[in-house]
Amino acid sequence: MNKAELAYKLERLSVTARLNDVGLFMRDGEAVRRQKILSVLEHLDPGVYLVGAGPYSQGVYSLMCDEVVVGRLATVLEKPLGQPVDIFVSDAASLAPREVSRVHCSIYRREGVVKHDYWLIDKGSTCGTFLNELQLEAAKSDDEDEIRRVSKGLSDGDIISLGPCFVNSFLFADLRS
Numbered sequence: 001m002n003k004a005e006l007a008y009k010l011e012r013l014s015v016t017a018r019l020n021d022v023g024l025f026m027r028d029g030e031a032v033r034r035q036k037i038l039s040v041l042e043h044l045d046p047g048v049y050l051v052g053a054g055p056y057s058q059g060v061y062s063l064m065c066d067e068v069v070v071g072r073l074a075t076v077l078e079k080p081l082g083q084p085v086d087i088f089v090s091d092a093a094s095l096a097p098r099e100v101s102r103v104h105c106s107i108y109r110r111e112g113v114v115k116h117d118y119w120l121i122d123k124g125s126t127c128g129t130f131l132n133e134l135q136l137e138a139a140k141s142d143d144e145d146e147i148r149r150v151s152k153g154l155s156d157g158d159i160i161s162l163g164p165c166f167v168n169s170f171l172f173a174d175l176r177s
Contacts, residue, residue, distance in 0.1 A: 083102070
């Protein structure tokens, strides 16, 4: 089989897989899906979590460290960056990235702040990081004052999206109380 035939076959397989996935997802119905999610949330220990809601960001990620970096792996068309990423979002639906940068954003904990313990910062992503539908400004430098200026505090129930289409989204869940 030549590469053009492989590409055709892979594209058809990708479309079929995505449509079948949507069909399986919708088959349960809203009430059943909500009950499954509630069951997962009820099993979580007290803490702070990032809960993935998009098709490529599904998962429950503990935020019990000082910083968590969100991004994706390099595709075969890219050189690896050599920078650590803690939460991987596989946003390469056609084997090429759409909205998620390799180092997209990070959530970090800031000590001594009364209102917010956790902060979100865009790490210079290509398509932007959104907090409750508002795009964050990326830092222009690594200067501490600049990082504080562009970082946004996170509150329980906040929605984070990697890119403007809200496909790769997360819910910030503070389950400490």
